[in-house]
Amino acid sequence: MARLAGVLRLVGTEAVETFDDPVVRRGMETVEVLITGWSCPPLTAEVLDATPRLRAVMHAAGSVKAHVCPEVFARGVVVSSAADANAEPVVDFTLAVITLAGKRAFGLARQYAAGRYAPFAQRIGNDGRVVGVVGASRIGRRVIARLRAAGYQVLVADPYLDRARAAELGAELTDLNELCRRSDVVTLHAPQLPETHHLIDERRLALLRDGALVVNTARGSVVDTDALTRACASGRIDACLDVTDPEPLPAGHPLFGMPNVWITPHLAGVQGTEVRRLGEFAVAEVERFVAGEPLRGAVRADQLGQLA
Numbered sequence: 218m219a220r221l222a223g224v225l226r227l228v229g230t231e232a233v234e235t236f237d238d239p240v241v242r243r244g245m246e247t248v249e250v251l252i253t254g255w256s257c258p259p260l261t262a263e264v265l266d267a268t269p270r271l272r273a274v275m276h277a278a279g280s281v282k283a284h285v286c287p288e289v290f291a292r293g294v295v296v297s298s299a300a301d302a303n304a305e306p307v308v309d310f311t312l313a314v315i316t317l318a319g320k321r322a323f324g325l326a327r328q329y330a331a332g333r334y335a336p337f338a339q340r341i342g343n344d345g346r347v348v349g350v351v352g353a354s355r356i357g358r359r360v361i362a363r364l365r366a367a368g369y370q371v372l373v374a375d376p377y378l379d380r381a382r383a384a385e386l387g388a389e390l391t392d393l394n395e396l397c398r399r400s401d402v403v404t405l406h407a408p409q410l411p412e413t414h415h416l417i418d419e420r421r422l423a424l425l426r427d428g429a430l431v432v433n434t435a436r437g438s439v440v441d442t443d444a445l446t447r448a449c450a451s452g453r454i455d456a457c458l459d460v461t462d463p464e465p466l467p468a469g470h471p472l473f474g475m476p477n478v479w480i481t482p483h484l485a486g487v488q489g490t491e492v493r494r495l496g497e498f499a500v501a502e503v504e505r506f507v508a509g510e511p512l513r514g515a516v517r518a519d520q521l522g523q524l525a
């Protein structure tokens with residue numbers, strides 16, 4: 218608030234939860250910069266009519282799709298997302314999960330608790346493992362960099378990426394089927410789009426090597442949950458899922474009971490203490506906007522069809 222007040226005149230200091238309140242409406246007439254968050258109601262044409270001076274929307278969260286309608290862009294309003302600030306914790310989480318799963322840590326911890334102490338188990342370890350990254354998104358690109366730094370061989374599949382750019386990132390571009398065939402770990406970082414619905418389906422799960430691991434921190438619908446459930450139930454592959462379809466996964470779902478499946482409740486992105494990163498990003502973006510500097514999280518209308 219103090220930093221914002223240094224560059225803007227604040228209209229109130231409380232977060233508003235609706236644009237329908239008459240008091241809020243009166244304030245909106247003068248608003249030029251709007252800072253939005255996860256639960257912001259959609260900025261419809263009607264809301265835009267009530268904010269005739271609006272010039273910028275700074276979203277202190279990741280995806281802007283549910284909040285800004287095409288009309289926002291059509292009216293020349295600048296839109297920025299803090300998705301970059303949300304990316305780093307997901308990257309950390311992904312690397313941690315891949316590392317621990319390579320050590321068979323999840324299963325061996327359960328066995329240990331059940332009285333079976335098995336140090337120096339065979340066929341564990343991360344050296345020489347091949348990781349397939351699905352989606353060179355902002356998270357996917359960072360994951361590739363961190364995997365390379367950790368010594369993994371990395372494959373990447375992304376229809377918007379060419380071979381040269383993949384090589385610059387440190388990965389080998391393959392098509393998705395080849396990636397499934399050659400990877401010890403398949404980690405998903407593609408956005409939820411009509412084209413990515415069930416991208417990992419029964420057929421692609423069948424291409425995976427025995428003992429392969431599927432990591433999903435992207436969106437549940439990128440994987441066919443029923444097909445994944447069958448594949449994991451057979452014991453042929455393992456899964457670490459931070460997101461599921463449906464989400465939340467109903468209590469008693471078979472995936473919850475499987476020793477080779479580890480599920481977390483959508484916590485890879487910013488949580489708790491990390492939420493400040495989003496505010497920090499949005500405030501810095503406002504400062505850049507006021508200073509006439511380029512925005513770091515600018516979102517264009519023509520990008521929405523391929524962004525998270």
Ligand SMILES: NC(=O)c1ccc[n+]([C@@H]2O[C@H](COP(=O)([O-])OP(=O)(O)OC[C@H]3O[C@@H](n4cnc5c(N)ncnc54)[C@H](O)[C@@H]3O)[C@@H](O)[C@H]2O)c1
Pocket residue numbers: 279300303304307351352353354355356357374375376377378405406407408409410412413434435436459460483484485486487523524525
């Ligand atoms: N688990 C969490 O808490 C959490 C937090 C943040 C983001 N996410 C999810 O992580 C994923 C990545 O987020 P992001 O912000 O890095 O995404 P992003 O907006 O940067 O992704 C866009 C990129 O994805 C790639 N892409 C588009 N279509 C593709 C396709 N058909 N196949 C493969 N790649 C494709 C393209 O490179 C495109 O530029 C999204 O699914 C997002 O919803 C999850």
